[in-house]
Amino acid sequence: MNVRISFQVIGNFLKFLGLLMLVPTICSLIYGEDDHRAFVVSAFLTTSFGFALEKLSKTSDELEEFHRKEGFLIASLIWITASIFGAIPYILSGVFKNPIDALFESMSGFTTTGASVIKNVEILPHGILFWRNFTQWLGGMGIIVLGIAILPRLAVGGMQLMSLEAPGPTTEKLTPRIAETAKKLWGVYLILSGLQVLLLFLAGMPLFDSVVHMFGTMSTGGYSIKSLSIGAYGGPLIDIIIIVFMFIAGMNFVLHYRLFKGDYKRLLSDSEFRFYFFLNIGAILFVTLELWIRMYPSFLEALRFASFQVVSIVTTTGFATTDFDIWPPFSKWLLFILMFIGGCAGSTSGAIKNIRIMILLKKGFNEINKLIYPKAVLPIRLGKKAATEEVVSSITGFFLLYLLIFLIATLLIMADGVPIITTISACAATIGNVGPGLGEVGPSLNYAGLSGFTKIILCLLMLLGRLELYTILILFVPLFWKK
Amino acid sequence: MRIVIIGAGDVGTFLAKGLSAEHDIIVIEKNKEKVERIKESLDVLVIHGDGDNPAILKEAEIEKADIVLAVSGDDRTNILSSHLAHSFGISRVIARIDDPNYLEYPKLFRREEIFTVNSGAILAEKITGLISAPFAWRTEKFAMGKIQMLKLKIEEGTPIVGKKLSELGPPKAWIFVAISRKGKITIPTGETSLKAGDYIFALGIPSVLARLEELLGVKEKGIESVVIMGGGRLGRIVARNLSEHGISVKLIESNPQRAKATAEELPNVLVFNGDGTDSETLKDAGATSADYFIALTGDDENNVLSALLAKNLGTKRNIVLYTKSDYINVIESIGVDRAISMRLVTANEILSCLHLGGVTHVALLEEGKAEVLEFELTKNTKILGTPLKEADFPTGAIVGIVVRGNDVIIPRGEFVPLIGDRLIIFALPEAIKKVEKILG
Numbered sequence: 006m007n008v009r010i011s012f013q014v015i016g017n018f019l020k021f022l023g024l025l026m027l028v029p030t031i032c033s034l035i036y037g038e039d040d041h042r043a044f045v046v047s048a049f050l051t052t053s054f055g056f057a058l059e060k061l062s063k064t065s066d067e068l069e070e071f072h073r074k075e076g077f078l079i080a081s082l083i084w085i086t087a088s089i090f091g092a093i094p095y096i097l098s099g100v101f102k103n104p105i106d107a108l109f110e111s112m113s114g115f116t117t118t119g120a121s122v123i124k125n126v127e128i129l130p131h132g133i134l135f136w137r138n139f140t141q142w143l144g145g146m147g148i149i150v151l152g153i154a155i156l157p158r159l160a161v162g163g164m165q166l167m168s169l170e171a172p173g174p175t176t177e178k179l180t181p182r183i184a185e186t187a188k189k190l191w192g193v194y195l196i197l198s199g200l201q202v203l204l205l206f207l208a209g210m211p212l213f214d215s216v217v218h219m220f221g222t223m224s225t226g227g228y229s230i231k232s233l234s235i236g237a238y239g240g241p242l243i244d245i246i247i248i249v250f251m252f253i254a255g256m257n258f259v260l261h262y263r264l265f266k267g268d269y270k271r272l273l274s275d276s277e278f279r280f281y282f283f284l285n286i287g288a289i290l291f292v293t294l295e296l297w298i299r300m301y302p303s304f305l306e307a308l309r310f311a312s313f314q315v316v317s318i319v320t321t322t323g324f325a326t327t328d329f330d331i332w333p334p335f336s337k338w339l340l341f342i343l344m345f346i347g348g349c350a351g352s353t354s355g356a357i358k359n360i361r362i363m364i365l366l367k368k369g370f371n372e373i374n375k376l377i378y379p380k381a382v383l384p385i386r387l388g389k390k391a392a393t394e395e396v397v398s399s400i401t402g403f404f405l406l407y408l409l410i411f412l413i414a415t416l417l418i419m420a421d422g423v424p425i426i427t428t429i430s431a432c433a434a435t436i437g438n439v440g441p442g443l444g445e446v447g448p449s450l451n452y453a454g455l456s457g458f459t460k461i462i463l464c465l466l467m468l469l470g471r472l473e474l475y476t477i478l479i480l481f482v483p484l485f486w487k488k
Numbered sequence: 489m490r491i492v493i494i495g496a497g498d499v500g501t502f503l504a505k506g507l508s509a510e511h512d513i514i515v516i517e518k519n520k521e522k523v524e525r526i527k528e529s530l531d532v533l534v535i536h537g538d539g540d541n542p543a544i545l546k547e548a549e550i551e552k553a554d555i556v557l558a559v560s561g562d563d564r565t566n567i568l569s570s571h572l573a574h575s576f577g578i579s580r581v582i583a584r585i586d587d588p589n590y591l592e593y594p595k596l597f598r599r600e601e602i603f604t605v606n607s608g609a610i611l612a613e614k615i616t617g618l619i620s621a622p623f624a625w626r627t628e629k630f631a632m633g634k635i636q637m638l639k640l641k642i643e644e645g646t647p648i649v650g651k652k653l654s655e656l657g658p659p660k661a662w663i664f665v666a667i668s669r670k671g672k673i674t675i676p677t678g679e680t681s682l683k684a685g686d687y688i689f690a691l692g693i694p695s696v697l698a699r700l701e702e703l704l705g706v707k708e709k710g711i712e713s714v715v716i717m718g719g720g721r722l723g724r725i726v727a728r729n730l731s732e733h734g735i736s737v738k739l740i741e742s743n744p745q746r747a748k749a750t751a752e753e754l755p756n757v758l759v760f761n762g763d764g765t766d767s768e769t770l771k772d773a774g775a776t777s778a779d780y781f782i783a784l785t786g787d788d789e790n791n792v793l794s795a796l797l798a799k800n801l802g803t804k805r806n807i808v809l810y811t812k813s814d815y816i817n818v819i820e821s822i823g824v825d826r827a828i829s830m831r832l833v834t835a836n837e838i839l840s841c842l843h844l845g846g847v848t849h850v851a852l853l854e855e856g857k858a859e860v861l862e863f864e865l866t867k868n869t870k871i872l873g874t875p876l877k878e879a880d881f882p883t884g885a886i887v888g889i890v891v892r893g894n895d896v897i898i899p900r901g902e903f904v905p906l907i908g909d910r911l912i913i914f915a916l917p918e919a920i921k922k923v924e925k926i927l928g
Binding site for chain 1: 513514528531532534
């Protein structure tokens with residue numbers, strides 16, 4: 006384990022993060038608010054810390070290569086330090102007095118969870134609102150992917166770092182060079198982001214609101230600048246635009262890249278995409294039916310609320326146009342189950358991901374078929390290719406760990422005295438990077454009332470969920486630290 | 489440039505590593521483990537699949553490639569995939585062909601369509617070159633053979649030890665372009681003094697270079713007898729080559745059938761069936777008095793051990809074939825006189841064929857720690873008419889020799905390059921890009 010090289014890379018990354026902190030100051034200056042000082046000081050602190058760290062851990066001018074083990078440490082440290090330094094503006098601008106709250110808000114931002122501990126967002130200055138959603142946008146496509154695209158230091162050994170950050174069981178390279186692949190992915194992300202801002206603005210949303218809500222949508226983060234979330238705007242057109250872009254953000258970005266290149270066949274033949282599509286349609290249909298029968302007199306109204314909430318939860322965004330906590334039980338608990346499934350691999354969404362669920366289901370059905378035909382050869386097919394034995398077993402392992410961590414966390418939080426529905430939904434919503442849960446953490450409420458202990462556990466769940474467990478878990482294994 | 493490499497064996501991996509610094513590389517490999525290893529260690533695109541499967545080639549977007557290198561360890565894969573690459577419209581295809589039989593059919597590979605590299609033939613040529621200049625640790629030819637490069641060792645007690653280069657008299661027909669001291673390569677100046685144990689790289693005309701023998705105090709008589717271990721393809725080519733030069737060749741092969749086949753194929757070579765690590769067999773084959781022992785089996789450890797054993801029995805010198813690059817640093821320090829790597833020799837040859845950035849020939853030195861490049865100046869070269877001292881050459885590079893028509897010039901700072909000149913340049917890795925920029 007070469008901790009020195011890891012620190013060197015982290016230092017290099019923090020210099021860059023410091024520069025990114027200057028972006029919200031533009032907002033502060035435009036609106037003439039005095040929170041720009043908080044950002045300038047945070048940027049200075051972050052950059053100089055990064056500079057010192059890199060300087061102290063550097064022995065030569067060459068970009069030293071690092072190995073597998075260091076890769077794990079670097080990937081997790083980048084996320085941890087980003088969340089810690091990203092919390093400084095919240096403290097300096099006086100949004101939070103308690104550093105745990107600031108860390109929670111920052112972690113929830115970078116991991117694109119969208120669970121907030123702010124009681125009233127509408128009184129906050131624009132700079133802070135921008136930063137909150139900007140962290141989600143950075144974390145969505147990935148701060149490491151961004152780093153690889155821009156910093157030569159991260160491009161060395163970038164493939165491993167990227168596969169540790171990118172959601173899904175496997176990572177696909179689009180071009181021979183990793184930096185080029187990272188640039189292409191960010192390019193697609195930027196284009197789609199720009200398009201959404203334009204559409205929201207044309208639909209009547211103010212420009213600032215359009216930009217920050219785009220940050221929340223494209224990253225499937227779900228921070229809003231309104232207490233009522235997207236429901237505050239009330240227009241069906243805005244709902245539709247956000248539904249479409251949440252759906253887009255929950256798709257594999259490699260597919261978007263191929264679409265831009267004119268490859269439509271790939272989209273239609275992609276089995277994960279089809280699963281994702283029908284999962285959304287199916288869930289919308291059932292929820293609409295129940296809401297139509299039990300809650301809303303108009304079918305269209307039921308459809309509008311059902312589709313927004315379903316897509317928001319499946320993509321793990323967490324925006325809301327209505328309080329689904331007061332929905333009838335079937336719809337409410339269907340949404341809870343969907344919190345575990347999430348979007349596609351290679352998307353900006355969280356949770357287990359469609360591809361893993363698909364493989365697990367096929368594996369399950371295969372076992373039944375094997376009982377009928379003991380000698381049959383039954384590969385687990387994904388479109389034209391079959392999933393290898395290793396991938397299948399790693400997914401089974403992932404699924405078990407995911408549930409195990411979920412269970413342990415719920416027990417710990419219940420021990421802290423939190424009611425059962427609040428606990429299990431908070432755990433599912435944070436490990437799945439969704440955001441709002443049910444009960445006391447429902448869409449119309451927030452996480453502010455929880456204790457510091459519970460907040461720290463939820464922070465850890467968000468981080469585990471975003472980096473898909475292993476990258477963080479490996480740090481807790483003693484063998485990892487042995488020389 | 490976009491380069492597709494088919495096969496990530498020793499040669500393919502080495503090429504991918506060397507070329508990925510400047511080019512976009514796509515590697516096609518069928519072995520899953522190798523795929524994973526390369527994915528982790530190199531910044532290249534790796535595709536898992538057979539290189540001779542058109543669907544896989546399509547997946548690699550082969551039609552966009554500038555160069556395709558079919559360098560797997562299997563000739564048939566290379567033949568098929570190079571032809572497929574050609575059918576996709578790639579104009580620069582290089583195929584590695586190990587079995588010389590395939591090369592006897594000129595219609596199989598039209599030179600303008602697919603360029604072939606036969607590692608066996610190249611290696612055999614290298615070995616013959618080494619034997620013909622026994623005091624050299626490595627030989628390399630440039631400018632169609634007009635210029636030779638020799639790697640020489642400064643032995644303890646020779647008159648040259650402790651002398652500064654400027655004291656050796658003005659260089660007329662040779663130049664020392666580099667010194668390798670304890671594994672570190674530097675470009676010497678007139679003030680550099682030579683130490684025992686140094687290796688020097690000399691460039692010059694072959695006939696003049698032979699006189700370095702006196703300067704270095706080595707006296708060698710002609711080679712009369714050679715023992716070869718390994719009757720594989722390579723062993724046979726080398727044995728035939730040497731016996732055609734009138735050298736008495738004995739060959740040891742452990743596999744009885746292969747020994748028989750070798751004996752039938754090579755009438756002038758005496759073939760023994762036995763183990764090369766067995767001293768009785770070695771004695772039988774005449775290792776007690778042979779001038780050279782050449783170990784050419786596919787097994788590194790066996791090659792080294794049998795070479796050491798033969799030396800212990802009385803063989804004067806030995807040459808060992810090795811594949812594992814980690815061995816280079818130890819292999820020549822434990823009693824092996826010359827170690828040559830199939831991988832390096834083949835990769836070297838392929839790099840030379842690529843003609844990247846105006847380079848017409850490349851020789852990699854010390855596992856790629858330095859390169860000797862040959863440039864032919866065309867009308868597009870920027871420095872035509874500019875004296876070398878004004879050309880802003882990087883410090884890690886030196887123009888060793890210039891061939892102009894039939895003349896060989898050792899250039900000074902005042903030298904003015906002209907169109908058609910062949911420049912032979914020694915360069916350290918960090919300087920190569922700049923040199924290519926100046927001359928490209």
